[in-house]
Amino acid sequence: MKPRRAYQVFRVAALTFVVLSLLAPLIWMISASFKTNVDIYDTSKALVFSPTADNYFKVLQQANYVQFIVNSLWVAFAATVASLILGVPAAYSMSRFNMKKSALVVLMARVIPGVSLLVPWYYVFANLKMVGGSGVLILSHMFVSLPLVVYIMMGYFDSVPAELEEAALVDGMTHLGAFRRIMLPLSVPGIATAGILSVIFSWNNFMFALVLSDADTKTLPVAIFDFVGYASIDWGGLMAAATVVTVPIMLIALFVQKYVVSGLTAGATKG
Amino acid sequence: MATITPTKAPRDASLATPGWVRWANDHRKWLLAAPAMIFVAALIVIPLVWTGYLSLTDTEGSVRADSEFVGIQNYLDVLSDFDRFWPAVGRTAAFTIVALLFEVVLGMAIALLLWRPFKGQKWVRVAILMPLVATPVAVGMMWRLIFDPNIGLANQALGWVGIAPQPWLSGQYTALPTTIFIDVWQWTPMVVLILLAGLTSLSDEPQEAARIDGASTWQRFRHVTLPLLMPTVIVAVLLRGIDALKTFDILYATKGRGGGSFHEVETLNVYAYGLSFDYNEYGVSSTVLILFFLIIIGSMWALTARRKEAKR
Secondary structure, three states, X not given: OHHHHHHHHHHHHHHHHHHHHHHHHHHHHHHHHOOOHHHHHOHHHOOOOOOOOHHHHHHHHHOOHHHXXXXXXXXXXXXHHHHHHHHHHHHHHHHHOOOHHHHXXXXXXXXXXXXHHHHHHHHHHHHOOOOEOHHHHHHHHHHHHHHHHHHHHHHHHHHOOHHHHHHHHHOOOOHHHHHHHHHHHHOHHHHHHHHHHHHHHHHHOOHHHHHHEOOOOOOHHHHHHHHEOOOOEOHXXXXXXXXXXXXXXXXXXXXXXXXXXXXXXXXXOOO | OOOOXXXXXXXXXXXXXXHHHHHHHHOHHHHHHHHHHHHHHHHHHHHXXXXXHHOOEOOOOOOOOOOOXXXXXXXXXXXXXXXXXXXXXXXXXXXXXXXXXXXXXXXHHHHHHHHOOOOOHHHHHHHHHHHHHOOHHHHHHHHHHHOOOOOOXXXXXXXXXXXXXXXXXXXXXXXXXXXXXXXXXXXHHHHHHHHHHHHHHOOOHHHHHHXXXXXXXXXXXXXXXXXXXXXXXXXXXXXXXXXXXXXXXXXXXXXXXXXXXXXXXXXXXXXXXXXXXXXXXXXXXXXXXXXXXXXXXXXXXXXXXXXXXXXX
C-alpha cells in the first residue's frame, strides 16, 4: 500500500529530526566543554578541534567542585530518605482511608511558589543559626520531594489490592504488621520510582540553595554561576561545569528509564 | 467436646500483644499520616500565613525591623503599578500560554508518531528523556552559549542559510520568545510522555469501529482519539502549566537578576524574588506573592473544572 509506505518514510524523517533537535544542543554543550576558550570564540572550529580536558581540571581543582558534588549528593540523598520515611506511610494511610483533603494539603506544596516560603524560612532559620548549613537545605528540598513521594506512592498503593492485606489479617497479623510485612515489600518498585524522581528533582533544584546555602555548602546548580563574571564569561569552564551537573543525572535516567517515566507520568491516566 | 474455631487463633494473638501495639493499630490512620502532615504544616502552611500577614505591613530591610500594619495599602499600590507589576503579569501569562501551546501541539504530534511500536523506539524514548532530566540552570547556560550573538551556533546556522544574525537573549524584544523556546525544548518531552501513557491506555475498539465505518486518519484522530484523550491532555496542561507559571531557573540563568536590564523576562516569580532578596521589600513582595498564588490557584481551578466537563 502506497500511503502507508509514505507515512513510514515521513515518520522516520520526523522522528530523526526530533531526536536531533533534542540531543544536538546537549552534544554541543559537552563538546564545548572540551574546547579552549580560543576555540570556542573561533567559529571555524565549531566541529573540528583538538580536545582538551583543561576545563575539567579547572572545575574540579580550582573551583572546589568536588566539595559541591558531595554537597549535592548529600542533600539529594538525605532529602530523599527523609521524604520516603515521612511520605510512604502517609501515602499508605491516605490511600487506604481515602483521606482526600489531607492529601490535598500535602500536594498544595507543588503549587505554592517557592519564593513565598523562602522569606519566612530565611528568618526562622537565621535565628536558629541554621542558614548556610546543609540541614536547612535538606529541609527545603523535602518541600519538593515529599509531595512527589506522597503523590507517586498514593497512586501505587491505590493499585495494590486490599485483599492481600485482608489475607494477612486473617492469618493473625496486626494492621501495622501487614503494612510492614506485606505492603512495604510489595511496593518496592513504587518506592524506587518515588526515590529516583526525588533524587533527580533535588539534584536539579536551584532556588532554595541560591538563598539558603553559603560558599561551602552550595550545591552544583548554584556553583555553576561561579563561571559567570560581570564583565565576561569563562565559556569553557561554564560548559564543563554544566556538563558535570547534567551528565551524571542523564546517565542515571538512562539506566533506570522505566522508573523515571512511570514516576513522571504517575496519575496522568487514572480518574 | 471442645471445638476450635478458626477465628480463635488470631483473637488470642491479639490479646497477647501489648497495649501500645493495639493502641497504635487502632490509631494507625493518623499515626502514619501525621508526621508528614505536621512537617507540611510547619514548613508550608505557617510560612504561607506569615506571608499573608507580611503583605498587610510595610516591612522592609529586615523582617525584624519595626513595621506598621497598613491594611490593603500594598494591594492597592501593587495593583495600580503599571511599571513593574502588570508587565510582569503580562510576561508570565505570555510565557505560560505560548509555551504550553507549543508544548501541547508538538507533544501531541510526537506522541502520535511514537504511538505504534517500531524498531528503535527505545532509543527515541531515551533521547526524549534527556532534556527532561537535565538541570534547568545548566540548560539555561547551554542555550546562552548557543544563542550568543557573536560566537553562538544559532547565528552561525542562520548564516549558512543567508539570514541576518539575531540578538536572541540579548535583544529587548527577542529575549522572552527565546526563553519560551528554551522552555519548549526542555519540557515538550514531559507532555510527550504523559500523552503517550494516555494513548497506550486507550482501547483499540473505538479506533477499529471508526476504521470500519470508513473514517479517514484525520477523522479518527479528531473525533475518536482526541476526545478520549482529552482528560489526559488536561492533566498534562495542568502539571506543565503550574511549573511554567513558576519558571525561574532558566530565566535567572539566561538573564540574571530582575529578568535583564530592561526586565525583558521579568515574570511574577522573578519579580517577587527580586523584591525579596535584592531589595528586601518584604511587605510588597509578599503582596505580589499572594496575588501570584491566587492566579495559580485560579488557573488550576478553571482547568480542573474543564477536566470534569471533558470526562462527562
